[in-house]
Amino acid sequence: MLSRLALRSVQEARPFLVAVRPTSTTAVNKATERDEVNFPRRARPVEPGKVRMGFLPEEWFQFFYSKTGVTGPYMFGVGLTTFLCSKEIYVMEHEFYTGLSIFVMAVYAIKKLGPGIANYLDKEIEDIEGSWVKYRQESVEGLKQAVEDEKKAQWEAEGQKILFDAKRENVALQLEAAYRERLATVHSEVKKRLDYQLETANVKTRIEQKHMVNWIVNNVKASITPAQEAAALKQCFADLKGLAPQSA
Amino acid sequence: MALGEYPAEYNPKVHGPYDPARFYGKPDTPFGQVKLGELGSWLGRRSVGGIPSAISRAWWRWQHKYVQPKKTGIAPFLQLMVGSMAFFYMLNYGKMVHHRNYKHH
Numbered sequence A: 001m002l003s004r005l006a007l008r009s010v011q012e013a014r015p016f017l018v019a020v021r022p023t024s025t026t027a028v029n030k031a032t033e034r035d036e037v038n039f040p041r042r043a044r045p046v047e048p049g050k051v052r053m054g055f056l057p058e059e060w061f062q063f064f065y066s067k068t069g070v071t072g073p074y075m076f077g078v079g080l081t082t083f084l085c086s087k088e089i090y091v092m093e094h095e096f097y098t099g100l101s102i103f104v105m106a107v108y109a110i111k112k113l114g115p116g117i118a119n120y121l122d123k124e125i126e127d128i129e130g131s132w133v134k135y136r137q138e139s140v141e142g143l144k145q146a147v148e149d150e151k152k153a154q155w156e157a158e159g160q161k162i163l164f165d166a167k168r169e170n171v172a173l174q175l176e177a178a179y180r181e182r183l184a185t186v187h188s189e190v191k192k193r194l195d196y197q198l199e200t201a202n203v204k205t206r207i208e209q210k211h212m213v214n215w216i217v218n219n220v221k222a223s224i225t226p227a228q229e230a231a232a233l234k235q236c237f238a239d240l241k242g243l244a245p246q247s248a
Numbered sequence B: 001m002a003l004g005e006y007p008a009e010y011n012p013k014v015h016g017p018y019d020p021a022r023f024y025g026k027p028d029t030p031f032g033q034v035k036l037g038e039l040g041s042w043l044g045r046r047s048v049g050g051i052p053s054a055i056s057r058a059w060w061r062w063q064h065k066y067v068q069p070k071k072t073g074i075a076p077f078l079q080l081m082v083g084s085m086a087f088f089y090m091l092n093y094g095k096m097v098h099h100r101n102y103k104h105h
Helices: A004-011 A058-068 A070-088 A095-223 A227-245 B036-045 B048-069 B075-093 B093-099
Strands: none
Touching: A070 B093, B048 B075, B075 B093
16 A cells, blocks of 8 residues: 555656657557547656655655654654564574675665766766757758758759850850851852852953954954045045144 | 457557556546445455556556656665565565574563
């Protein structure tokens, strides 16, 4: 009965409980029939139950306190041990004195080394738990950083789109320049051919004309008979005579 | 109920994760509040086959209180030592009686 009394207080030791993680991933715990009031989630306590003299639970002392005050449980213990020893239900034989010496040494060792070892072990636990928490936090932060970097990369990719427009415009300009260059080439080639034609036509007409003039002149010269030549010379002399007296 | 299985009344959807220190059956009046007249019927409601599970739940309750917390001390070790010393003294009492120092008490 006393054990039940001592152990029942673990359910009410709320101030010492560590808060559990609020997230849960099991579908079972989110079911609608979950009775959170009568069956709350357990949390791991940080401090153990209080004990006196190393092993006697505090609740036993509280149980006596209302009826017998502060010294009640101690008097009960003294009375019980006196009864057991005097009636020799607890026999103090030679092994008892061995146990007594060991008990004294153990008490001395616990009192001296206890706090030191407790602090060292608590620090070890803090380190291990801290490393778990740190790993989780660092992975969360790493993932957040990755999200940020991803967003930045997306923004940079958006910038690439503007670059595409500029490149497209560049290519269009190049195409236009090539087109114009070829247009000019075509123009010059055609002009060259037409100029050639023109030149050849001009040369032809010029040669024809020259030839024709020469031929006509030669023919006319050849057709001048000597009688016509003498008559023309006579006419010229007569004209000269007519002009001469006026210029005295 | 077979060894190593959940109690028949445990339902994960209602009770959540299994807590070996809790009794999942119909709640009954605690022993400290049972009136003397009701003692017979109270004992009648208990079953002999439930004794091992009761011992197991008591063991887990002790563990949850003294062994499992993050910053336990020497207390559970000393409690186990004192408990086993008392238990073995009781088992060997027949031999101890012969080592008494006095004949008349």
